[in-house]
Each structure stands twice: as C-alpha cells, then as structure tokens.
Amino acid sequence: MGRQKLEQTARDLIAEGKGILAADETVSTITKRFATLKIESTEDSRRAYREMFFTTPDVSAFISGVILQDETIRQKNDAGIALTEVLSKQGIIPGIKVDTGAKVLAGSPEEKMTEGLDGLRDRLKEYAAMGARFAKWRAVIRITDRLPSPVCVSVNAHALARYAALCQEQGIVPIVEPEVLMDGSHTIERCEEVTSSILLAVFHALFEQCVGLEGMLLKPSMVIAGKNCSKQASVQEVATATLRCLRRHVPAAVPGIVFLSGGQSEVLATSHLNAINKLDLPKPWKISFSYGRALQDPAMEAWRGKQQNLKAAQQAFYHRAKCNSAAAIGKYTSTLEGKKSAQEAAVHRSDWHDD
Numbered sequence: 001m002g003r004q005k006l007e008q009t010a011r012d013l014i015a016e017g018k019g020i021l022a023a024d025e026t027v028s029t030i031t032k033r034f035a036t037l038k039i040e041s042t043e044d045s046r047r048a049y050r051e052m053f054f055t056t057p058d059v060s061a062f063i064s065g066v067i068l069q070d071e072t073i074r075q076k077n078d079a080g081i082a083l084t085e086v087l088s089k090q091g092i093i094p095g096i097k098v099d100t101g102a103k104v105l106a107g108s109p110e111e112k113m114t115e116g117l118d119g120l121r122d123r124l125k126e127y128a129a130m131g132a133r134f135a136k137w138r139a140v141i142r143i144t145d146r147l148p149s150p151v152c153v154s155v156n157a158h159a160l161a162r163y164a165a166l167c168q169e170q171g172i173v174p175i176v177e178p179e180v181l182m183d184g185s186h187t188i189e190r191c192e193e194v195t196s197s198i199l200l201a202v203f204h205a206l207f208e209q210c211v212g213l214e215g216m217l218l219k220p221s222m223v224i225a226g227k228n229c230s231k232q233a234s235v236q237e238v239a240t241a242t243l244r245c246l247r248r249h250v251p252a253a254v255p256g257i258v259f260l261s262g263g264q265s266e267v268l269a270t271s272h273l274n275a276i277n278k279l280d281l282p283k284p285w286k287i288s289f290s291y292g293r294a295l296q297d298p299a300m301e302a303w304r305g306k307q308q309n310l311k312a313a314q315q316a317f318y319h320r321a322k323c324n325s326a327a328a329i330g331k332y333t334s335t336l337e338g339k340k341s342a343q344e345a346a347v348h349r350s351d352w353h354d355d
C-alpha cells in the first residue's frame with residue numbers, strides 16, 4: 001500500500017503537461033535575489049512573494065507540485081490557513097527541501113558536500129504531518145579540468161541515496177537532484193562526461209540502498225557548455241547530448257525526469273526542454289521541469305514587493321508555467337512567447353545559486 005501511494009504521488013507530479021515549481025530558496029538566497037530588485041526581505045515579504053505564486057488562478061493546469069522551504073511550510077495566510085492547505089486546495093502537491101545546504105567538503109575544499117542526514121527521519125515525520133508528500137535534496141558538482149574529485153562524487157551520491165531511502169520509509173517521494181553547475185568554461189562534451197559519471201554513481205548508490213526507482217523522480221541539470229565557454233552549444237546540441245546521457249544512465253523504472261534550470265534564461269530553459277521532448281528517440285520516462293529561477297524571475301521582476309503589482313506578477317508566472325507545460329509535451333513554439341524571442345532572452349540570468 002505504502003509503495004503504491006508513493007508511486008502514485010510520483011506519477012501525479014509528472015502528469016501530462018505538468019511540472020514543478022521550486023520555491024525553496026533558503027532565506028539567505030531569496031534575500032540576495034530580492035536585493036537585486038531592492039525588495040525588502042522579511043518573513044512577511046517572503047510569505048507574500050510565495051503566496052503570489054500559490055494563489056495564481058488556474059496555474060494548477062500546468063503546475064503539479066511546489067517545493068517549499070522550512071520557513072514557508074510553517075506559514076499561514078492572513079486568514080490563518082496554512083500555505084500547504086492553500087496549495088492543496090488548488091490541486092497542487094506540497095513538497096519540501098530537506099537538505100541543510102552544500103558545505104565545504106573536508107579533504108577537497110574547492111568542492112561541496114550536501115548535509116542534512118542527521119535527524120532527517122524525525123524531520124521527515126514532521127514535514128509529512130504538515131502535508132509534504134515529496135521532498136528534495138540537492139547535491140552540487142563543480143567542473144574544472146581536475147574536478148569533480150572521485151570522493152566528491154561518491155559522498156554526494158551516497159548522501160542522495162540515504163536521503164531517498166529515508167523519504168520512502170516515511171511515504172515521501174524523493175526528488176534526487178545531482179546538479180552539475182554551469183559555472184566555468186568547460187565544454188558541453190566535458191559536461192556530458194561529468195554528468196555521466198555522477199548519474200552512474202547516483203544510481204549505483206540508490207540500488208545499493210534499496211531505493212524503489214518507481215517511487216522517486218530525478219532532477220538533473222541539462223548537458224550544457226559552461227557559462228564562460230567560448231563555444232556555446234545550440235539548443236539542438238544540448239537536447240541531443242542531454243537525452244543521450246540520460247538514456248545511457250537513467251533506468252526505465254524511474255517514472256520522471258524533472259530538470260532544474262540552473263541559471264539559464266527562462267526562454268532558453270523552456271526551449272531546451274521542448275527540444276529534448278521533440279527528439280525522435282524512445283524516452284522511457286516523462287520529461288518535465290522543476291524550475292526555480294526560470295519560472296520565478298519574470299514574476300519577481302513584475303512584483304517588486306508591491307501589492308499593486310500582484311496581478312502582473314501572477315500573469316508573468318502563469319505565462320512561464322504555460323510555456324513550460326507546452327515544452328513538457330514538445331508543443332512549445334516561440335509564438336507562444338508573444339514579443340520576446342528565444343534569442344532576445346538568451347542571456348544567462350541571476351547568478352545566485354542556492355546554498
């Protein structure tokens with residue numbers, strides 16, 4: 001029964017044409033993003049910002065779930081209704097980020113190791129009681145000529161699998177997120193090589209720790225050239241390399257792959273997702289989105305912390321959710337964007353990675 005429930009939640013999260021909003025930035029990350037638009041960061045302003053997304057009319061046609069953060073999952077709206085309840089009433093599944101951040105890796109100080117396993121079983125119990133039905137844990141892998149080191153890959157893969165096993169024990173669907181950063185000047189080929197080795201290590205660890213693949217989702221980065229690489233790959237090249245890499249390393253039992261946007265512009269992130277879905281190759285899993293910045297940035301710019309901009313911000317969010325929903329079934333076209341073409345928006349966006 002528990003297993004069936006898990007598998008059903010995983011399938012609901014990747015229902016046809018739907019994806020996930022990642023709204024789980026830590027207080028320090030959201031504060032930095034707010035600061036670029038001179039928005040004050042307080043518990044109330046952060047709540048108002050998140051509520052703007054959660055109450056966007058009809059957005060549940062495109063958004064299946066939202067990843068929250070510890071502060072948000074405990075918050076209530078002005079009427080005293082928990083934000084998790086606000087989401088559930090919209091038909092959106094609440095999820096929770098449960099890692100406690102990527103910290104310097106002892107022994108390899110240029111790299112990071114994601115922490116948060118201590119006490120995780122009890123925290124998951126608490127989050128489940130508050131309504132969370134899925135969770136997220138993000139591992140961060142940096143590429144240089146020498147990195148990632150083998151130890152960085154193995155400790156992060158091990159922690160992802162420990163987390164996933166604990167989630168499933170508590171009836172929570174784990175989203176397993178090994179993010180290969182876009183920072184750096186590496187080529188797309190190097191990114192594919194590193195992404196392959198990470199996926200290999202992660203699925204090996206998941207297998208060793210008896211994680212049920214049918215009751216989890218994978219949240220990878222796309223295979224893409226580093227931001228500072230002089231040769232940027234085309235949309236078609238990114239789609240081809242990404243799907244090739246995933247087909248080689250992600251078992252067919254995994255029901256869905258939901259990409260992170262990783263600092264790509266919102267239009268580029270949508271175009272890449274669309275191109276991947278359009279490739280004429282077998283895809284054993286659903287392929288959708290779990291974007292943070294690529295779904296939020298235009299809405300944050302429209303909102304700017306002002307109640308009078310709420311409607312414009314919700315329209316901006318609705319628009320991006322709709323475009324990504326189309327991309328999740330390979331039906332996105334640039335005409336859906338209105339004025340803005342893919343090229344106009346093809347600049348990389350905010351540099352603030354989450355902690």
Ligand code: 13P
Nearest residue numbers: 022260261262291292293
């Ligand atoms: P971005 O789409 O902004 O990369 O955020 C997704 C996410 O959840 C990162 O952990």
